[in-house]
Amino acid sequence: MQEIIRLEDITRHYQIGEETVKALNGVNLSVGKNEYVALMGPSGSGKSTLMNIIGCLDTPTSGNYYLNGPDVAGLSDNELADIRNREIGFVFQTFNLLPRYSALENVALPLVYAGVGSDERMERARRVLSQVGLADRMKHRPNELSGGQRQRVAVARALVNNPAIILADEPTGNLDSKTSFEIMALFDEIHRNGNTIILVTHEEDIARHAHRIVRMRDGVVERDELVKRA
16 A cells, blocks of 8 residues: 555644643554544544644654655645645535635635636635535535535545645534534545545444554554454
């Protein structure tokens, strides 16, 4: 399997006043192309910090992070922003949609930063909204959509740049069980279409949609296990 992510001895320490908080203490992890991985762990285990480093939203204190080949651990903020826009699609628990923009405009937004022309932006946004089952909701604003529909818009926005990796941070955290099931079925389909997915969750039943579960504790990988299918 082609490796897409490799983390070597990653640490992340924060200075808070006199105290040094050691969020990550030497994480080693590799993820292959088209893998579906869930990150789990109790509060304070380091899973969100690790997700931020994988997503190029933060940089490690030490260690190496190889993303699709190059080591990105020491890049500048501008270089990291460029990689984020090209390589990674994000889905957040709180959707993070702009309230005054339609679903179509929200989905097209990453393409503005990528320098894609207006006609192509709208065409690509329409295509991914149709892919997530929202062809009839493109002109609606977020407050005119249900929670599940808003999360579908967020998933479409994550897909619009054709990223190598989808990072999802508690994507069902604000949804009821029926809607959570529908969103996870959508992630299953996205994975079947060839995307690499890394999912942060504290819910075991959500994590079991993945094919591999990485369990963290005290800033290190405690267990890395394949999900057994019935």
